[in-house]
Amino acid sequence: MIGKPALPLADSRHQSRAQIAVISLALALTIFLLGTSLWPVAYRGALQISRWRLEQQLSSWPSLTSDHYIIKYRPQDEAIAPLVLTAAEKAYHLLTREANYTPPGQILVVIYPSSAELNAVFGWSAQESALGVYWGGAIQVLSPSAWIEARDSWQLGQIFWATGLMVHELSHLILDYKTAGNYPRWFSEGLAQYREQQHCQAAQSAYHDLDPALLYTLPQLEQFNQLDNEQLAYRQSLSLVEYLVAAGGPNAISTIVDSLAGGATFSQALQKIGISSPAALEQKWLAWLK
Numbered sequence: 248m249i250g251k252p253a254l255p256l257a258d259s260r261h262q263s264r265a266q267i268a269v270i271s272l273a274l275a276l277t278i279f280l281l282g283t284s285l286w287p288v289a290y291r292g293a294l295q296i297s298r299w300r301l302e303q304q305l306s307s308w309p310s311l312t313s314d315h316y317i318i319k320y321r322p323q324d325e326a327i328a329p330l331v332l333t334a335a336e337k338a339y340h341l342l343t344r345e346a347n348y349t350p351p352g353q354i355l356v357v358i359y360p361s362s363a364e365l366n367a368v369f370g371w372s373a374q375e376s377a378l379g380v381y382w383g384g385a386i387q388v389l390s391p392s393a394w395i396e397a398r399d400s401w402q403l404g405q406i407f408w409a410t411g412l413m414v415h416e417l418s419h420l421i422l423d424y425k426t427a428g429n430y431p432r433w434f435s436e437g438l439a440q441y442r443e444q445q446h447c448q449a450a451q452s453a454y455h456d457l458d459p460a461l462l463y464t465l466p467q468l469e470q471f472n473q474l475d476n477e478q479l480a481y482r483q484s485l486s487l488v489e490y491l492v493a494a495g496g497p498n499a500i501s502t503i504v505d506s507l508a509g510g511a512t513f514s515q516a517l518q519k520i521g522i523s524s525p526a527a528l529e530q531k532w533l534a535w536l537k
């Protein structure tokens with residue numbers, strides 16, 4: 248997610264609690280009957296079902312398609328949809344190559360013309376100002392025309408890319424599919440911002456602006472959705488990922504993600520880059536910050 252982010256994701260109007268419960272129960276039963284080795288297949292299947300249901304709900308909306316995407320939008324965003332697709336394709340080529348992973352099928356991106364419509368999907372109040380959300384195998388964004396001022400559509404497209412939104416949300420999607428949900432939330436938020444920094448210069452490094460005396464502990468950061476200071480949680484997450492690269496070298500991220508995709512715990516994945524545990528990561532990171 249990006250914008251004023253990180254709320255607990257309530258059920259949306261598209262997926263009632265009952266429907267989610269039925270899917271979850273079927274998933275749990277399948278895994279119980281077939282064994283845990285099928286977890287990644289079942290998890291990705293659940294993402295595909297969730298994504299497919301959202302697309303069905305929006306079947307009357309206009310769409311723009313490419314080999315990699317289906318973009319759904321309201322008629323007033325007809326001129327915006329190609330700009331979103333252009334940024335999405337650019338992000339796709341960069342991130343799938345980096346991750347050495349291609350998500351299955353066409354990625355669903357939904358463009359909402361207003362915050363009110365985007366917020367309503369997730370049951371959020373009018374005060375929330377999210378610009379984009381990755382959830383349940385799909386990306387949902389606020390139309391760039393609602394939050395970017397530009398003199399023409401070319402400039403709008405340039406600014407939209409530079410905000411890093413598509414890179415951010417696609418990074419979440421690829422990590423979720425590739426590891427079948429096997430990652431701490433802070434790691435996904437840190438990585439998404441790190442990719443923004445790499446490709447769009449959108450996120451500023453968090454190295455210089457964290458006060459070591461005023462930080463969440465790593466166990467606190469694990470409860471990402473419950474933290475009061477969302478901005479601090481995001482900055483710390485980015486800083487931790489920056490540290491992983493500083494300590495483990497340019498391949499540190501792919502080593503960790505590949506391990507998670509292979510079913511390793513996060514602690515085991517850290518060991519692959521020479522960090523013995525999450526507690527050791529926290530200690531080393533704090534020392535690096537000082």
Ligand SMILES: [Zn+2]
Binds near residue numbers: 248249252415439
């Ligand atoms: Zn995010």
